[in-house]
Amino acid sequence: MAKVLIIGAGGVGRVVTHKCVQSPDVFGEICLASRTLSKCDAIAAGLGRKIHTARVNADNVPELVALLKSFQPELVINVALPYQDLTIMDACLEYGCHYLDTANYEPRDEAKFEYKWQWEYHDRFKDAGLFALLGSGFDPGVTNVFTAYALKHYLDEVHELDIIDVNGGDHGLHFATNFNPEINIREVTAACRHWENGSFIETPALSAKKTFECPGGVGTYTIYRMYHEELESLVKHIPTLRKARFWMSFSDNYLRHLEVLQNVGMTRIDPVIYNGHEIIPLQFLKAVLPDPGDLGKSTKGRTCIGNIVKGIKENRGKSVYIYNICNHEDCFREVGSQAISYTTGVPAMIGALMILSGAWKGAGVFNMEQMDPDPFMEKLNIYGLPWKVRELQPSDSYFKSDI
Ligand code: NDP
Numbered sequence: 421m422a423k424v425l426i427i428g429a430g431g432v433g434r435v436v437t438h439k440c441v442q443s444p445d446v447f448g449e450i451c452l453a454s455r456t457l458s459k460c461d462a463i464a465a466g467l468g469r470k471i472h473t474a475r476v477n478a479d480n481v482p483e484l485v486a487l488l489k490s491f492q493p494e495l496v497i498n499v500a501l502p503y504q505d506l507t508i509m510d511a512c513l514e515y516g517c518h519y520l521d522t523a524n525y526e527p528r529d530e531a532k533f534e535y536k537w538q539w540e541y542h543d544r545f546k547d548a549g550l551f552a553l554l555g556s557g558f559d560p561g562v563t564n565v566f567t568a569y570a571l572k573h574y575l576d577e578v579h580e581l582d583i584i585d586v587n588g589g590d591h592g593l594h595f596a597t598n599f600n601p602e603i604n605i606r607e608v609t610a611a612c613r614h615w616e617n618g619s620f621i622e623t624p625a626l627s628a629k630k631t632f633e634c635p636g637g638v639g640t641y642t643i644y645r646m647y648h649e650e651l652e653s654l655v656k657h658i659p660t661l662r663k664a665r666f667w668m669s670f671s672d673n674y675l676r677h678l679e680v681l682q683n684v685g686m687t688r689i690d691p692v693i694y695n696g697h698e699i700i701p702l703q704f705l706k707a708v709l710p711d712p713g714d715l716g717k718s719t720k721g722r723t724c725i726g727n728i729v730k731g732i733k734e735n736r737g738k739s740v741y742i743y744n745i746c747n748h749e750d751c752f753r754e755v756g757s758q759a760i761s762y763t764t765g766v767p768a769m770i771g772a773l774m775i776l777s778g779a780w781k782g783a784g785v786f787n788m789e790q791m792d793p794d795p796f797m798e799k800l801n802i803y804g805l806p807w808k809v810r811e812l813q814p815s816d817s818y819f820k821s822d823i
Contacts, residue, residue, distance in 0.1 A: 421448025422776045425493040427478050427508060428500035429454035431599060431713035431757055432522065432557070434463050435765025436499055438755040439803060441467045446773055451491045453478075454500070466756065478504040484511035493517055497772055499765070501603060502526045502533060509541050509552060518550055520771050522557030522764055523603070524649045531606040531689060535652050539785055546784035553780070554787050556771030557764035558744075559585055559666075560650035562805070563727055564788035565796050566742040567654055570729035572793055574740045574811070577660045580730040583648065586669040588638045589721035589748045589759060595677040596710040598760035602702055605687050608670075608678065613647040615655045615664040626675070632667070634724040635810070636745045643667035653787035660731070681705065713761065716752040723748070723759045728812070739812040744805050754804070763805060770799045 424447050426436050433452065440447040451472035452460045460473035476487050478500045488496070488511060498508045498521040505525035512519040526533035538554055545552045555561050563583045571578050587598060597604035612627065613620040628645040648666035655661050681687050686705045691698040726743025744763070751762035771788070774780035779795040788796075800807055 422446065422495065423449040423451075423491065423493040424495050424497060424772060424776070425488065425491055426450065426452045426497045426499065427454065427476065427504070428498065429456065429459035429463055430499065431711075431715075431761035432499040432764045432768065434713060435751075435755050435757050435761050436497055436768045437463050437471065438467065439766055439769035440497075440772070441469050441471065443769070443773070444469065446776055451487075451493065453487060479507055481507050481510045481514065484508060485514050488512070488515035488517065495520060495772055495775055497768055498522075499768060501600060503528050506537060509538065509545075512550065512552070513541070513544055513548060516548060516550065518775050519545075519552040520556050520768065520775065521554060522561060522768050524554060524560075526606070529689065531610055533607075533649055535649070535787075542785040549783045551775050551780075551782050552785040553771050553775060553791075554785060555650060555653070556768050556788060558725055558767055558805075559583060559648060560653070561764070561767040561771070561788055562744065562800065562807075563725070564650050564654060565791075565793045566727040566807070567658065567729060568789040568791070569793040569797055570727065570740050570742060571658065571731075574809075575729065575731035575733050575738060578658050578729055578731040579660060579662050580728075581654065581661060581664040582728040583650070583664075583666045584632055584643055584724075584726060584728065585667065586632065586634050586638065586641050586643065586724045587721075587760065588634065588641060588669070589719045589723060591710075591715045591719040591758070593710055593715075593718070595674065596715060597712060598715065598758060599712050599764070601706040601709045601712070605678070605681075605702060605705070606689065607648075608646065608668075609682060609687055610647060612645050613651070614645060614666070615651055615661060617662060620651075626670075630667070632669075634745075635741075635743065635808070636722075636724070638722050638724040638745060641669040643669050650787075654789060657787060657789050713757065716748070716756055716758040716761075719748040719752070719758040721748055722746060723763060725763065726807075739816075741810045741812055742807060743810075744800070744807045746805060751804075766803050766805050767796075767800070770796055770803060773799060 453474040457475040
């Protein structure tokens with residue numbers, strides 16, 4: 421039975437805390453810490469078991485180290501924001517415990533996310549005999565594990581990868597993002613990059629789209645090509661990949677609102693002076709948008725996230741589609757959250773389980789595809805994210821059309 425510190429009491433933090441509480445045999449003692457203590461206490465009040473809560477500013481390493489020294493966890497699950505990744509990694513090294521997150525570091529003043537800053541910690545974690553697991557959400561996270569699973573069980577070599585993230589849910593509001601609005605809008609408005617023949621090719625944001633028919637009657641959606649962080653680690657660790665792309669569905673309504681917000685300057689991340697104070701327009705926008713953690717009660721419909729992985733098996737072309745379908749309303753009934761927080765929080769808990777149970781061992785900084793996919797895939801079925809594999813025939817056409 422281990423002690424675990426969860427940092428970040430947002431939409432994802434709520435799910436991770438509920439899921440850890442559901443496994444007392446692994447997570448013996450839990451502390452949920454965040455910038456706003458009342459948010460930790462509100463989550464703690466809805467659990468069937470007592471946990472500790474604490475206030476911490478995760479931008480401040482000495483404050484983090486003091487909390488680690490007083491609670492003495494074996495592992496920190498970081499579900500605060502990507503801006504805090506490096507300070508939390510520094511604190512884990514200084515105190516001496518394992519680390520896990522769901523999104524890679526990005527600097528506040530530049531909408532640019534890359535693994536290089538966190539990969540640079542590899543030797544320090546290795547020398548300390550500590551494990552840092554990066555990107556243990558759904559995408560990145562489960563999508564990396566799906567790719568490793570396809571390679572282990574279905575293919576001798578992986579050549580092409582399409583990760584397709586469809587949110588077929590509807591929250592009934594004019595405009596809301598399904599995870600932290602600031603991080604979400606920075607990601608969606610960034611230039612697209614996809615991997616083709618040995619390099620990343622940059623194209624304007626959301627300039628390529630297709631229609632995709634989800635399995636299980638989830639529906640047919642327009643999906644847009646965009647850059648996503650798992651592409652960077654997957655092409656590094658699976659060097660046979662010739663093409664790797666990431667696609668996400670957006671409704672026309674979401675895109676119309678986003679276009680207006682961009683046109684009027686509300687998505688800017690440089691400071692502007694307002695009434696004598698510096699404000700960042702995107703941070704102000706976040707403050708007036710709905711909190712994604714509150715969308716659970718009104719969101720209906722399903723998500724369908726998965727990978728089409730193409731390659732060769734015994735010198736013949738072969739493709740598989742591995743996917744999960746998740747129902748927003750079922751998630752709300754179980755933990756009080758919508759499916760985007762759920763599909764992120766459950767893999768974060770399972771990643772923690774892999775480290776604490778010793779199913780995944782390592783000293784250094786690792787991405788999910790570097791680990792054995794089998795024990796993780798088994799736990800997805802147990803903890804609420806069951807998956808399916810379809811072997812595709814050459815005649816199967818999941819992409820209905822280029823638009
Ligand atoms: P939220 O904004 O709902 O929650 C973030 C929490 O972190 C808030 O409670 C916030 O505190 C807290 N926080 C922010 N800054 C600090 C700080 N300096 N010190 C302490 N706590 C802080 O975000 P989500 O729950 O939607 O997302 C959490 C993470 O999950 C993000 O990094 C996001 O990118 C990632 N994510 C990953 C996905 C994946 O599939 N891999 C998918 C979706 C999200 P306060 O409440 O006071 O603001």
